[in-house]
Amino acid sequence: MSTHRIAGKGRFDHGGPVRFTFDGKRYEGRRGDTIASALLAHGVHLMGRSFKYHRPRGPVCAGTEEPNALVETSRGKGRFEPNTRATAQELREGLEVRSQNRIGSLAFDLQAVNDLVHPLFSAGFYYKTFMWPRSFWDRVYEPVIRRAAGLGRAPDAPDPDRYAHRNLHTELLVIGAGPAGLAAALAAARAGAEVTLVDEHAEMGGALLSDPDVVIDGKPAWDWLAAALAELDRLGVRRLTRTTAIGYYHQNFVGLCQKLTDHLDEPPEGAPRERMWHVRAVRVILAQGALEKPLVFDGNDRPGVMLAGAAQTYLNRYGVLVGDTPAIVTSHDSAYHAAFDLADAGAKVAAIVDVRAAPGEGVLVEARRRGIEVLTSHTVTGTNGRLRVKSLRVAPVSGGRVGAARTIACDCVLMCGGWTPSLHLFSHTKGTLKWDEALDAFLPDRSAEECHIAGAGRGLWGYGAALADGAEIGVTAARALGLDAEAAAPVVERDRTGTGETFKELPTDGDAGRKRAFVDFQNDVTAKDIRLAVKEGMRSIEHVKRYTTNGMATDQGKMSNVNGLMIASDAVGKAPPQVGLTTFRPPYTPTTFGAFAGYHRGRHFEVTRRTPIDPWAEAHGAAFEPVSLWRRAWYFPKAGEDMDAAVARECAATRGSVGIFDASTLGKIEVQGPDAVEFMNRMYTNPWTKLGIGRARYGLLLGEDGYIRDDGVIGRLGEDLFHVTTTTGGAARVLNMMEDYIQTEWPDLKVWLTSTTEQWATVALNGPNARRVLEPLVEGQDLSAEAFPHMSVAECTVAGFPARLFRISFTGELGFEINVPARHGLALWEALMKEGERYDICPYGTETMHVLRAEKGFIIVGQDTDGTVTPDDAGLSWAIGKKKADFVGMRSLRRPDLVAEGRKQLVGLMTEDGDVKLDEGAQVVADPEQALPMKMIGHVTSSYYSAALGRHFAMALVEGGRDLEGRDVFVPTPEGIRRATVTTTAFYDPAGERLKV
Amino acid sequence: MLLIHCPYCDETLPEAEFAYAGEAHVDRPADPMALSDDEWAAFLFIRSNPKGVHAERWRHVHGCARFFNAERDTVTDAFVSTYRAGEPRPGTKCSAGAPAGDDMKVAAE
Amino acid sequence: MTMHDTRMPDATVTIEDLAPDARFSLRVGADGRAAASETLGLDLPVRVGDVARGAEERTALCLGPDEWLITAPAEAGGAIARAFADLYDRTPHSLVDVSDREVTVRVTGPEALTLMTIGCPRDLARLAPGRAVRTVFDGATVILWRDAEDTFRMDVWRSFAPFVRDLLEIGRAEIAAGL
Numbered sequence A: 001m002s003t004h005r006i007a008g009k010g011r012f013d014h015g016g017p018v019r020f021t022f023d024g025k026r027y028e029g030r031r032g033d034t035i036a037s038a039l040l041a042h043g044v045h046l047m048g049r050s051f052k053y054h055r056p057r058g059p060v061c062a063g064t065e066e067p068n069a070l071v072e073t074s075r076g077k078g079r080f081e082p083n084t085r086a087t088a089q090e091l092r093e094g095l096e097v098r099s100q101n102r103i104g105s106l107a108f109d110l111q112a113v114n115d116l117v118h119p120l121f122s123a124g125f126y127y128k129t130f131m132w133p134r135s136f137w138d139r140v141y142e143p144v145i146r147r148a149a150g151l152g153r154a155p156d157a158p159d160p161d162r163y164a165h166r167n168l169h170t171e172l173l174v175i176g177a178g179p180a181g182l183a184a185a186l187a188a189a190r191a192g193a194e195v196t197l198v199d200e201h202a203e204m205g206g207a208l209l210s211d212p213d214v215v216i217d218g219k220p221a222w223d224w225l226a227a228a229l230a231e232l233d234r235l236g237v238r239r240l241t242r243t244t245a246i247g248y249y250h251q252n253f254v255g256l257c258q259k260l261t262d263h264l265d266e267p268p269e270g271a272p273r274e275r276m277w278h279v280r281a282v283r284v285i286l287a288q289g290a291l292e293k294p295l296v297f298d299g300n301d302r303p304g305v306m307l308a309g310a311a312q313t314y315l316n317r318y319g320v321l322v323g324d325t326p327a328i329v330t331s332h333d334s335a336y337h338a339a340f341d342l343a344d345a346g347a348k349v350a351a352i353v354d355v356r357a358a359p360g361e362g363v364l365v366e367a368r369r370r371g372i373e374v375l376t377s378h379t380v381t382g383t384n385g386r387l388r389v390k391s392l393r394v395a396p397v398s399g400g401r402v403g404a405a406r407t408i409a410c411d412c413v414l415m416c417g418g419w420t421p422s423l424h425l426f427s428h429t430k431g432t433l434k435w436d437e438a439l440d441a442f443l444p445d446r447s448a449e450e451c452h453i454a455g456a457g458r459g460l461w462g463y464g465a466a467l468a469d470g471a472e473i474g475v476t477a478a479r480a481l482g483l484d485a486e487a488a489a490p491v492v493e494r495d496r497t498g499t500g501e502t503f504k505e506l507p508t509d510g511d512a513g514r515k516r517a518f519v520d521f522q523n524d525v526t527a528k529d530i531r532l533a534v535k536e537g538m539r540s541i542e543h544v545k546r547y548t549t550n551g552m553a554t555d556q557g558k559m560s561n562v563n564g565l566m567i568a569s570d571a572v573g574k575a576p577p578q579v580g581l582t583t584f585r586p587p588y589t590p591t592t593f594g595a596f597a598g599y600h601r602g603r604h605f606e607v608t609r610r611t612p613i614d615p616w617a618e619a620h621g622a623a624f625e626p627v628s629l630w631r632r633a634w635y636f637p638k639a640g641e642d643m644d645a646a647v648a649r650e651c652a653a654t655r656g657s658v659g660i661f662d663a664s665t666l667g668k669i670e671v672q673g674p675d676a677v678e679f680m681n682r683m684y685t686n687p688w689t690k691l692g693i694g695r696a697r698y699g700l701l702l703g704e705d706g707y708i709r710d711d712g713v714i715g716r717l718g719e720d721l722f723h724v725t726t727t728t729g730g731a732a733r734v735l736n737m738m739e740d741y742i743q744t745e746w747p748d749l750k751v752w753l754t755s756t757t758e759q760w761a762t763v764a765l766n767g768p769n770a771r772r773v774l775e776p777l778v779e780g781q782d783l784s785a786e787a788f789p790h791m792s793v794a795e796c797t798v799a800g801f802p803a804r805l806f807r808i809s810f811t812g813e814l815g816f817e818i819n820v821p822a823r824h825g826l827a828l829w830e831a832l833m834k835e836g837e838r839y840d841i842c843p844y845g846t847e848t849m850h851v852l853r854a855e856k857g858f859i860i861v862g863q864d865t866d867g868t869v870t871p872d873d874a875g876l877s878w879a880i881g882k883k884k885a886d887f888v889g890m891r892s893l894r895r896p897d898l899v900a901e902g903r904k905q906l907v908g909l910m911t912e913d914g915d916v917k918l919d920e921g922a923q924v925v926a927d928p929e930q931a932l933p934m935k936m937i938g939h940v941t942s943s944y945y946s947a948a949l950g951r952h953f954a955m956a957l958v959e960g961g962r963d964l965e966g967r968d969v970f971v972p973t974p975e976g977i978r979r980a981t982v983t984t985t986a987f988y989d990p991a992g993e994r995l996k997v
Numbered sequence B: 001m002l003l004i005h006c007p008y009c010d011e012t013l014p015e016a017e018f019a020y021a022g023e024a025h026v027d028r029p030a031d032p033m034a035l036s037d038d039e040w041a042a043f044l045f046i047r048s049n050p051k052g053v054h055a056e057r058w059r060h061v062h063g064c065a066r067f068f069n070a071e072r073d074t075v076t077d078a079f080v081s082t083y084r085a086g087e088p089r090p091g092t093k094c095s096a097g098a099p100a101g102d103d104m105k106v107a108a109e
Numbered sequence C: 001m002t003m004h005d006t007r008m009p010d011a012t013v014t015i016e017d018l019a020p021d022a023r024f025s026l027r028v029g030a031d032g033r034a035a036a037s038e039t040l041g042l043d044l045p046v047r048v049g050d051v052a053r054g055a056e057e058r059t060a061l062c063l064g065p066d067e068w069l070i071t072a073p074a075e076a077g078g079a080i081a082r083a084f085a086d087l088y089d090r091t092p093h094s095l096v097d098v099s100d101r102e103v104t105v106r107v108t109g110p111e112a113l114t115l116m117t118i119g120c121p122r123d124l125a126r127l128a129p130g131r132a133v134r135t136v137f138d139g140a141t142v143i144l145w146r147d148a149e150d151t152f153r154m155d156v157w158r159s160f161a162p163f164v165r166d167l168l169e170i171g172r173a174e175i176a177a178g179l
């Protein structure tokens, strides 16, 4: 039975029960309840244990700023979430809720022993206590602390939910749908603005939802609210509830996280759990209101102690009376209204304890009328009750002296230390804040964005003021959008206005050192900790924050920052603005990783580019490897073969007869124009002027710094037309670099570049039988060695498809590369496979390609080079046009350090024992007996088993390597240090005899 | 995410369509081989890195594909201006990164 | 022609793969634009995003100051290539057949604009029907055509198409779920 649900109170239908469990016990809540409101309806305040001292805790708030009531929730298989804020999470049928951060039961937590030894855990205790002995940190302290001081458990199963993303462009984004936000949205929308209104709660209305007695334009607040929302809908305003503005970035770019299904019993099929909106708004209105501050006194963290405004919300919005005999402790008039609402709902108010000497006259009259005792100029010196507050000790304060205390019995304590404008998002924009002496609060000062702040967010108080300000700001924003707008401020009766004062920790009696007055509930930081931090030398609030961890919990100090500042500034002896306010950073509230990842998870994690021939490879059992964004066939294992066996077979088959390889991922650029040859001369190291039409050449591309950037074979198809190929990973980069030079350095050149990487599918045929396989399929080109020698290119027809045919070789064998329009790539492959059957044609993957090229000493840019390798280092000086006056990077090849002795040069390495494989990346030393640290003279770049050589071989970049030919160096392997002999990189057929066919 | 005005498309568009391309108005010497090592090193490596307004290059890579220049405040990240390659930096007589060849002039009309 | 139709009875957005057209990337300086326009039989537009339409279903989309995407029915490709080859000596330019580089997917229906916003950061409400732009969709470069108020067409590089297509399907299911 809900013992504390008040008939006729609350926003929602009291009819529909929603069943849930808390720590295994069954409860019933109502549709629209949060976990906290439903538990409070059953008189349950104890919902968690604190972070450090494991003190019993209950909810302090009724919103997302909650520091205490963090629970674990399960919404079915795999849908487990730690640190759910019980005050924000709506109930759904079958929700399983568990308390966290405890060992044993919630009521009897074994680690509550921490609380008894709390002097050990004072500010900076990590730094002081666990310094010695050093070795204990890893083995003892850290694991123990990790286990003991924590929030919830991490989920251990993959998140089965979907997360969505949308971009939204809007004229006016209004954040916060309380009175100011509603009035602003109404005013702007009436003027014709296109408006988006968002609010983090399940329904719009903000504080109006907790103050139904206010009368607006002659209507009860909730009737006015319903009419306002209906009008917004009629005006076409986009309204998003359960939507938190988590970050405010440059140029009115705002991230919104919308919760879509957590509150639904049965989410629709395919529905995402949350959606991240990337909003770009022309204008933004921040109407986020103000956050109520706790008061800082001994025992202000017991279950049953909560903010007065929260109690008011639980009553009016959820129909839940949080206690039968509430005691109120306040320094602001607003708590009186909470007391009145609870009293009017049947509670017996124990007393209103006001820290101030002179509360507002109006609230005093009302209190008297209700017969509520008001104690002004009083302080609270302590509370009692283990798992729920039972009483309050109060004492008069006069002239700074605390008088005799008396005990007031109560079952809850409602506190209010005033209100802090919620300026987190404004802070994200680098908007500056200024300290308001009258309000003892930071208010927005200069804005860095096209944004306005309305209502309590800029220190205004009362419904009339908030509504009028909202309407005014809405008009201002509409006018800024170029619209005609008139403000019409609603008339408010029975307004709840008032003022307050801001205090540091409340005065107390007895031994102040034994008092536990909490400032930051989530991180268990007390007023004493903050004073200790100042005493130990911290002067800036940023240092105090880091030393004490005040404000560093997941609530980012929404409730603790200003209280912490007041205490620190008192201890430092300076005014609050001189001690400073810590920086707020996105996200405003904790946000799921899923919402940030959006669609990019699982199979949609990132693009996987596939070639037109990829389906064939997949159907034929290829193993794949990622190469930049592509997936490429790595090798084609036959039954029972591992990778080494498959690669050895593919290598042997290619050198022995013919292999076929999908080279479609190679970058391709069409270079065309009257200045094409001049452009090629300027870009590449090689000379191009004399390259005949129908001929091809290896091209080497440097950066302006002289280091190798890319390479590839380039064919000349016409006087003004080149077919350039790039490495797979370099395609986009090379095109970008070329466009840069054309557009910004040589705009006088008449030449144009077009990416054709994906226009062509490319199949490479290599091996002594390559010509025999290809010849029957070719029309329009004589393939004989005389008519089509090595390094030729022609346009012809292959297998009936228009083709660009190259005779080139990346294997040292007779080789062809056939380019056909991509849609025909698979058909070409299949035609070649069929034609090659009688030669036992062997499909091979990237691994075999790598082995075969390495056997010839051909480099892979990015594997055998690393961005610091010159053409000479790589043994490619022959590719530099000796008579050229300039090309990109040419001047750098004379830089002193590029011509210096002892540069790392690409060489071959042959281990003493041919069965030993060196690891790519392994370091090379000249003498393994030298003293530590050894001098590294290079590293292995490529290492394979060669079927042709019958042994392992490697390439390495080694200092002065070419001079070391024939000498031994040493390379560590997992089995020990191995001796290897430095060789040239021409491992196989150094004379190139096999190309002469 | 910033909004960037492309001077070729004449539209203000999301940063996701653009790529940064380093400091602007660093001209490649006409005859690099005539430069001393120090002069060449200065061209290669030395950049201004100001606190305040920085002239820099961007490319509308997922749009019109043009490189253009921009002035951006490195303190606030805010763009002060964007202008076409070959045009002088606004408010200065400083020559731009590229000589305004005929192609660029007509392309820019 | 619809090759692959995932129409659902209650879907508010339809995603279709289209058969390939003839597509060329045309690059020519301002001095050659008139001659190129004449060769093509339509006036090459000069404002980025504008589309000109000529006889025989030929269109030219201005992608940049000296760049146009030419489209025509598949069978008309050869004639266009030949006409420009003849033009080259008088008016140097670059005409590259890119018919196979991209594939085209069409999105239609009342929620088409919503579906596009899941992957495209541009303000697509401002892309007027009849215009087209090169932009990004879920990280991939695309040419996005707005053929009508509720009809979009995207040319996507062939190897990126399955990824883009996948997101469109996820988004379609999401819209169908009504949240």
Ligand SMILES: [Zn+2]
Pocket (backbone or CB within 6 Å): B006, B007, B008, B009, B010, B060, B063, B064, B065, B066
């Ligand atoms: Zn542009």
